[in-house]
Amino acid sequence: MLDVRRLRLLRELAHRKTIAAVADALTYTPSAVSQQLTALEREAGVPLLERTGRSVTLTPAALRLVEHAETILAVLETATAELASARSELTGSLRIGAFPTAVHTIVSPALVALSRDHPLLELLVTELDPAAAPAALRAETLDIALLQEYDYVPLAPEPGLDTEPLFEEVIHLATLEPGPLAAQSDCPWIAGTPGTLCHEMTVRACLAAGFTPRIRHHADDFGTVLALVGAGQGVALVPDLGVLSVPAGVTLTALPTHRRTRLAYRRGTGAHPIVAAARAALHAAATDRAAGA
Structure with a gap:
């Protein structure tokens, strides 16, 4: 019989690529992860890992097993959700991951509604870049998170997760x-930290316009970005949620480019009462924000 916890470790290794990264994400030691994966190999009866020095790669059998693991973990999540539905009141914790501008405009009103309707629910918010959210969901450090995609940076498929449009x-x-x-090819640019979606969006949008941006400043807070634009330090691309306060002298030109935000949660958890309540509250907050805008 295959151990579900060991299957989860194999699934994480498929996504994170190194045993050290799996250990760090799931609060194991690297040696403990290695021991558990070796035990899983014995259970499976076939080689799952190819070891070359300190690096490991998954065998074809392991990759197939990861596909089965995704299904097994989703079924277990569904079973947990059905059991939770029998409770008369929502209790426990709800861990939400969101990017900064959404925390201000969407998540905060949703928290007010959740606290009012479900006073026994413990609400925990983590501010993080959307690029880090899928891994946090799979590691079960988050229950629901906000993901982003841009016209020039589409959202890659995320095994083990379900997503739905939010706004x-x-x-600009x-x-x-x-x-x-x-016309901004000769201007200095202000963009997000390299590795973030905002940085990638800026680079790709400029490439689509026929030039490579000369990025002078890196800032992830759009208030800071607009302040730098106002100080004459460059030009930038800013989404709607980032232009709540615009410094004097800064001009905003709407582009035929969009950012889309989606809700994400582990496959099988969408009907869990806690996750369902979060989905409803976040959709209501997004609808109210759109009406107000």
């Missing part, structure tokens, strides 16, 4: 002198 925003070009995106 969509227009992207923030400048001191109005002009089209293609």
